[in-house]
Amino acid sequence: MSEEILKALMQLFAIIAKQDVGVSTNERVYVENFLRxxxxxKSVKEYLTLFDKYIGDKKASEIDTDKEKEKKSKLISVKDSVKILGIAKKINKTxxxxxxxxxxxxxxxxxxxxxKFTPQRMAIIDTAAEVFNINKEEYNxxxxxVIEDDFSKWDIADILIINSEKKIPKRAKHIYWDQLEGSILVLHIHSVDLYFLSYTSTRELLLNGLPINNRKIYLFARGGVIKQPKDKPVFYTDVASQFMSDDxxxxxxxxxxxxxxxFPNGHIGLMEISLxxxxxxxxxxMGGSGSGKTTLLNVxxxxxxxxxxxxxxxxxxxxxKSDLLKGIIGYIPQDDLLIEELTVYENLYYSTKLVYKNLSEEEIENKVNKVLFNLGLSHIKNLKVGDPLNKExxxxxxxxxxIGLELIREPAVLFVDEPTSGLSSRDSENVMELLRELTVRGKLIxxxxxxxxxxxxxxxxxVTILDEGGFQVYHGNPVEAVIYFKKLDNQINSHIGECPSCGNVNPETIFSIIESRIVDEYGQxxxxxxxTPIEWYAHFKDKISLKKITGVFDKLPESFKKPNWLNQYKIFFARDFFSKISNRQYLLLNLLEAPLLGFLLAFVIRYxxxxxxxVYIFRNNDNIMPYIFMCTIVALFLGLIVSAEEIFKDRxxxxxxSFxxxxxxxxxxxxxxxxxxxxAIQAFFFIFVGNYILGIKGMYFExxxxFFSLAAFANVLGLNISSAFNSAITIYILIPFLIIPQMVLTGAMFSFDKINRxxxxxxxxxxxxxxxxxxxxAFxxxxxxQYINNKYNRNFYTQRKLESELYYKNVYYIPELKRYVEDYKFRLSQGHEESICEEDLKLLRNEIVKENESKFTQYHNHRFEKTDKLVPEKFNRSIADELTSYLIRLNDFYRIRFNIVNNAIDEEIARRVSTSKKHExxxxxxxxxxxxxxxxFVKNAMVPLPLVRLDNHLVQKTDPIYLEPQDLRLLNFRSHFLAPKKHFLGSFYDTFYFNLVILWVFTILLYFALYYNFFSKTIFFAENIIPIASRKIRATRIKIRDFLIEQTGI
Amino acid sequence: MVKRNVSSLLLLTGLLVLFFVACAPERPDDLTELLTDDLISEEMKMTDEAVGQMISSVPNPVEMTILLQKSNVVYSQDLLNPSGSISNYNTNFKKALNLGVYGTDLVYMNIYDRTVSTLSYLRNLQNLADGLRIGQFFDYETLNRLSESSRNIDSVLYITNRGFDNMTRYLIDQSRSSIAVLIAYGTWIESLYIATKVKTHPPNKELINQRIGEQKIVLDNMLHLLSNYRNDPFFEEIFLDLMDLKKEFDNVTISYIYEEPVMKEIDGKIVVIDNSRSEVNINDDIIDGISKQVEYILNKIIE
Amino acid sequence: MIMTKQLIFIMAVATLIVFCIPFEAKSQCGDELTNICHAKLGNTRFIRSFPVQHGEVDRGSSPRVTRYEIILNRGTTYRIFACNDKTKPGRVIVSLYRGDQLIATTYDVETGRHFPYIEYPVNMSGRYSLQFMFKGGKEGCAVGILSTVN
Structure with a gap:
């Protein structure tokens, strides 16, 4: 209580106490005890002094006459009423x-x-009650x-009487306690869910371990226990259950x-359990380790x-019917399922939102607060949960x-796995109390x-007891369990279940009996x-018959109206978002990583x-191409690392x-x-910083x-491995395997021409x-x-492309074809009859056919019509000559056109540098x-040969950036590296956008792999394939052997 | 659940299609006129052949540089075109001229055994040649390797000269003889520039001056070659500049004494004995005038 | 039985090789020839190369001649080499002219001998020309090299 309130209370007490004849000793003692x-x-003395002060001026009036006293008391009470009103209102507010x-x-x-129940005093209390908005019935x-001594007056529904009487007032509630002297009275104030307790007798009675003073009123709170020494206690839940009507x-x-x-590996987990x-x-x-407790729970x-x-x-x-039934089942595992970055309230909040579809924010708030109250967590609702090491x-x-997270759903059946492990005995009792209360409310736990x-x-x-191997060895009352096992063990004192003098039942006894070992000759x-377990099991089956439960049971409710997909999405998103935001270290690191990396990289390579x-000149910085390569690698790394642990954390x-x-x-x-x-944010920072420092102008968006698309891909990839593996370390070990091959095969570090055939x-x-x-x-x-669309080159690209095509044909392609023909002619002149290889002819044929269909043919109109003669049977000198003159004509065309295009480009450039200002x-x-x-790089300037032979085709290797895709089959979308356009389904697309779309296709495919758990299924299969397979093989062998035996009679 | 996935798949496919549509339009190649214009004329063809015959008369920088070296002329880096200027050469015209200039510089450096400095010049040659689409003629790998060892200067020169020869021939074959002429011109002007700028003392000075005077003959050929392209304003400009140089050279007189040459066989080879002589009449003033004009021309080329 | 099979196999392979992989001496025309010729230069300094390639001339027509103009300088001794591509029938004849005046040639009509080079100490600077043709107008490929004696 705060100072203000205490002061107000002192005043109030004083006003009441000094009414009529003034404060009595008992009353003062009461106030003192109250403060104590x-x-x-020290503070007690302080406030007592204050109390005395408020009383103070009254002492003087004790010498007044009776009549005057009467008059004065009436007068005084009016003035005091005003004061009382004031104090009451103040208290009301706070x-x-x-x-x-x-x-x-x-x-x-x-x-x-x-x-002393004088009218004045009662009037004051009446006023207080009114101002406090306490309803009439509860006030009564x-x-x-508080006041009534008469047993018969306790005929109120809000009162619980605990005594050894059989007869009690009609409306009051009753718990029979035959060992009790006198009566315990419990008052339930429904509106605030409070219980007050008082004891009529002077016998020893303990409340929460401390003796009760009779005629004193105690608050009976959640978790409280009333005990007589050597007797069964009365729990809060027992009391509360009397008042509760949880329907x-x-x-x-x-x-x-x-x-x-x-189990999949063949071991038995549970052996015919029934209950x-x-x-x-x-x-x-219950059971020892390996007995199958958790398995039973899971099943x-x-x-x-x-x-x-x-x-x-x-x-x-x-x-x-799992869908139908999962709605009424709650499962609370041993491990924490809390989101550590969120507060207690927030954890419950999001859980609630996920469960209920149509609640308003206010309703959700109410529900959450109610659960918090029931759990006794209201006072810490705004604390962050923290992790087990950083306890908040x-x-x-x-x-x-x-437990609360499950309670939100109000399941009818709860499964709890080791709720007390790792808790202090006080905490353990608290938790069990809570569970007991839930049971009392009608749940099955x-x-x-x-x-x-x-x-x-x-x-x-x-209690159900399991023994090693999943054998059920007992089911029934806990106390009787001890008797049962002791009996079986033929111990003395077997009919005494509890320790008579101390009220303790030792469950350890049971287990020491079950698991006792044979001693050898030395007593070890x-x-x-x-x-053995099987023997216990046999005993169990023999001696214990399970009670069958009959009766009509309710129809099960429809499954929960859960929120629709979009709302679920919003809830998950909000939950994850706020959880991440509150983790400052995580946020800072992830957001700063990208710009720092960008800066580091760009700064170092800006030379x-x-x-x-x-003066830094972009044109002469040889590191730009490697920078682009590094962008892709960084994107992959950032994307993977951020996502690798995500699902694993949440599992x-x-x-x-899943319920x-x-x-x-x-x-x-x-x-x-x-x-x-x-x-997206990381991509923005990295590119913004990196590109700026290196002077890559424009194209920030591209x-x-x-970068973002590649990081997004890595994100989904990371989520995949995060959901597939069972430990964090495994996930991180996998990351180099995912990144290094991508580095090697980007085409930047190692040219595709120079890798293993x-x-x-x-x-x-x-x-x-x-x-x-x-x-x-991406690369x-x-x-x-960068090459095609930069501000400089986009003015020249189409012409330069044409120039390159003409150049290639003129300088490399046609001369190469000519060479084949010339070689033939030469060999012929040397006297060989068959001077040309069938393969070479095939090549000539392929290429001439292609050339006939090239886009240039419409401009020069030279066609070689006799392609059908390019076969070994029909090829001869005159065909060769025709071929040569055809090729020469082509060569002329390409040479001339090349010159024209080359000149045109040159003129354009000359125009642009005609004045010194323009030149600048x-x-x-x-x-x-x-x-x-x-x-x-894009022109493949370092390629050893501009033109290579591949089977029966000639392949252009030089100027890939100017070369259109050559394979134009409808469904083919593959082409050479650095093609400016890609071909698919008969149309051409800009490489940049096409590649981007492919990236997203990858990402989408990975999403489906994620959704259908492709990777975890593969791993599970791989891990278990040996035992599953060997079992199946064994089974098959047995079948075959049996069959053979049957058939042959051996 | 399946319905959800099908619909999201559809949505994504829709996005993809949008992408394709947005990016499909192919840039139309309106280069048809480049492929159809009829710009061939018979005249040009004739010129190519004639050019081919005459262009071999433009002296190789080796001869001039050997003479300088023999005359104990000291090597001077300052006379060469700075390597960095290459970033200013954007048009074929400029590229070709300076290809020749750098070619002479390279020969000069090699003969004076300054192999370290040649690297950036080699790179420049490669760059310019690539720009002119004739980069296939220099085996840069070999040149580089050879440069590193001074004993192979002869091989270096051989490969360089052969490269230029092949380049010239290729250009002529490809009907791009104007480029070949420009390269030759660049080579020649740079040699002349170096020759007129070096400091020498008699009697070497005389030899060099004589050789400078003899360039008068080359100049006439050069003019002849350039005159083919006078319709191009850039060519016209250098033609006129060369005409101005001719004026300076007109002050040089060469006298000839003709004798009958005799062909003799000695040791399985043919040796000619020729008593014909030529004399060049030149003085320092004329050299000065030539030098100034050459410098003027060269500066225009390399700016 | 097996022997025959092997034999046939070997023959098949041999035929393939014979017809697909040319093992005849390759034509040396071009850079190759220049390199070979350059090797003969000895102590002289390479100035310029002049590759020549003529086809066979029709019977009755005069042989084809290729001309190159050169400028020779006083005070220098030049050597003009001539190298043939031996795979072709024609043998080159190189002639040096001053204007219309013949100064030297690598072919002696009387003896029918071809000489490898012409050595010419020059005292008169001026325009000269080199002329190339192949004896008998046959098809030929050759290269002429101009070099200076140190």
Missing amino acids: QQLNE LTQKQKVVVLVRLCELVNSDK AIETF TTINVHFKIDKVHYR DEQSGKMLAI VSGMIKPTRGNVYINGNDLHE ISGGQRKRLN FIVIHQPSSEIFKMFDN PTVNRKV IEDPTSD KILKRE LNLSRSSYLCSKIGILFILS YWLV AIGGGQDKVPIIAEIMPSRW EGLVTN EYTQLLNDHHNEYLTS
Whole structure:
């Protein structure tokens, strides 16, 4: 309580106390005790003094006459009423409703301490109650509770009486406690969900471990325990359950029928487990390690399908109708499923949004707050969850929050895996209390638990014990379990289940019996067990029959109206977005990485060729082409690293959310959305900085587009590996394998002409292995774009292309064809009859046919009509001569046209440099936009041979940037490296855009691989192929052998 | 779920199609006129052959440079065209002229054994030749390697000269003889420039001056060659400049004494004994005048 | 049986080789010839090359002549080499003229001998010309090299 409030309360107490005859000793003692409960010694004295001060001026009036006193008291109470009103209003503004109720109760208590219920005093309290907006009925209940001694007056629905009486007032609630002396009264204030407690007798009674003073009113809070020594305690939940009417839970009959499970590698997980449970019960699943507890949980919660046997919920098979039934099942795994960067409130908030479709923001807020309240987490709702190493909230609080995430859905059946592991005993009890309360409200809860304390063990309605190998060795009441095993073990004192003097049931006893080992002659335990699991199992089947549950059970509700795809997407997106934003380190690193890298790279490679000059000239920077290459590699790296861990991090959360039947594609798309945004930003920074420093003018958008597309591809690739592997390290080890091949096969570091022929090097098209490297597509797109579309070259490109085509034909192509013919003629002149190879003829034929159909033919109209004669049988000297003159005519055409085009270009340039000013401008244009090294790269200037023979074709190797794609088959889209255009389905497309589209096609394909879990399925198959295959082989062999035996009778 | 994926697939396909449509339009090649214009004339063909015959008379820079070297002329880098100027040569005209200029510079450097400096000049030659689409004639790899070892200067010169010869012949074959003429002209002017600028003392000075005077003969041939292209304003300009140089050379007189040459066989080879003589009449003033005009011409070429 | 098969196989391969891989001496016309000729230069300095290629002349017509103008300088001794492509029938004849006056030639009509080069110490600077033709108008390929004696 704050200072202000305490002061106000002191005033209030004083005003009440000094009414009529003034403050009595009891009353003062009451105030003192009240202060003592909440403050230290020094402050108690302070406030007491204050109280006395407020009372103070009254003492003087004790000497007044009775009559005067009466008059004065009336007068005084009027003045005081005003004061009271003022104080009450002040309190109203600052205290919560709960706190106000508590204040009211304390006021009543004050009055009750001396039993002076004068009208004035009651009037004051009335005023307070009114101002505090406490409703009439509750106020009456409080009054009755505090003041009334008469048993019969406690006939109010809000009161619970705990005693050994059989007869109680009609409307009051009752818990029978035969060992109790006197009565415990509990008052429930419904509007603020508070319980007040008082005890009529003076016998020893403990509340939360501390003795209760009779006639004092205590707050009975969640988790509270009332105990008599040596007696069964009364829990808060027991009390609360009396007042609760939770009708939102459906009545469920859960039946596990001979469930049997075998692992993919052949081991048995569960051996014919059966049990029957219904709502309102809490069941423990216990066993040593390797007994199959978690497996059982997984099977009965619907996550794994049993090899044999069924699980029924209200008659419906869980694994058949999983969609229908998953809505009423909640699963809380042992691990944390919290998003560590978000607050407690936010974690619940997003979970809620995912579950409910049509709630308004306000409704969601209410729901979340309600759950927080029920979990006792309201006070920490704005704390970040943090990771287990950087604790912001305690382990117990984390656990409760985990439970809360499931509670949002209000499932009827809960499966909890080791809720108390790693928690302190206090936290453990808290958590179990919470679960108990849920049970009381009507849920059915299965809990896997290990080494519970005696208190917790006794909380369970039933316990199932499993032994090694998945054998069920007990099912029934926990306390009786001890008896059962002791009996079986023929121990003395077997009929005593509990330790009579201490009330403890030791579950460890059970396990020590089950797992006890044979001792050898020296008294040392051996490896062998006294009783094997199978034997326990046999006993179980023999001695224990499971109670069958009958009765009519509710029809199951329709599955949740979950939000539609778009809303799910928005929720996932918002959740991920805010989680990332709140992680400052992550954000900073990822956003700064790109511009820093860009700066580093560009700065280092920005060099000036002329050692005597200080002026940077773009044209002479040989590093521009390598820079473009590095852009692609950086894009891949950034994209992969940002996404590699994404799904892996989320996998537990995904497991849990699999119960919600949410759309996987909306989850994936939200992830992709976030990553794309990040990639886009990184691309922007990198390109902006890098290109600027290196003086790559214009085309920022094109560079950005390619960088982003490549990073986007890497994002989806990263998501794929993130969802396929089971550890973070594996994922990171994989990254070099994904990046290095792309580096090598981009076409920048190693020319495709100079790589191993076995994988496709040196041919007329990009090697197939490089066709699946997105980095290559990106690089090619950027380089061709940079060359063709820069401000300088775009004025000349079409003419230069024509010039190059004519040049190639004139200088290399036609002379080469001529050579074949001349060689033939020469050999002929030397006297060989058959002087030409069939292969050579084929080549000539192919090329002449192609030449006939070339786009130039319409301009020169020379055709070689006798292509059919270019076969060994028909080829002769005269054909050769005709061929030669045809080729000479072609050569002339190309030579002349080349000169014309060359001159035309030259004239254009001359025009642009005609004055010295224009010359300067032209030189500037050249310096700023044209790059010498890039030019020689795209023209393949270093190629050893301009023209090579490939089977029976001639392939142009020089000037690839001016060469159109040669393979024009309809479905073919492959061409040589650095082609300016690509061909597909009969049309030509700019390489830049075509390559970009291909990149996105890759990305989309990977998305589908992601959606259908292609990679994880492949890995699973690869990992398990050996045991699965060997088993199948063995089975087949056995079948064959049996068949043979049958047939042959051997 | 499947419906969702099908629809997203459709959406994506739609985007792709949009992409294609947006980028499909091919740039029309309106270069048809370049491919159809009829610009051949018979006259040019004749000129090509004639040019081919005459162009071999433009002296090789080797002869002049050897003479300078023998005359103990000191090497001077300043006389050469700076390597960096190449970025100013954008038109075929400029490229061809300066290809010749740099060619002479390269020979000069090689004869004086300045092989280190030749690298950037070789690169320039390659660059200019590529620009003129005649880059296939220089085996730059070999030249480079050879330059590194001084004993192979002869091989270097051989390869360089042969390269220029082949280039010239190719250009003429390809009906681009104007380029060949420009290259030859550039070569010649640069040699003449170097010769007129070097500092010498008698008696070497006399020899050099005589050789300079003898260039009068070359000049006439040069004019003849250039006159073929006078319809081109750029050619016209250098033609006129050369005419101005001719005026200077008109001050030089060469006298001839004719004798009958005799052909003799000695040791399996033919040796000619010829007592015909020529005398060049030239003085320093004339040299000065020539030098100034040559410098003027050259500066215009290399700017 | 097996022997025959092997034999046939070998023959098939041999035929293929014979017809597809020319093993006859390749024509040396062009740069190759220049290189070969250059090797004969000895101590002289290469100035210029003059490749010549003529086809066979029709019977009755006069042989084809290729002319090149050169300028020779006083005080220099020149050598003019002539090299033939031996795969062709024609043998080259190189003649040096001053204007219309013949100064020297590599072919002695009387003896029918071809000389490898002409050596010419020059005292008169001026225009000269080289003329190339092939004996008998036959088809030929040759190169002439102008060089200076150190």
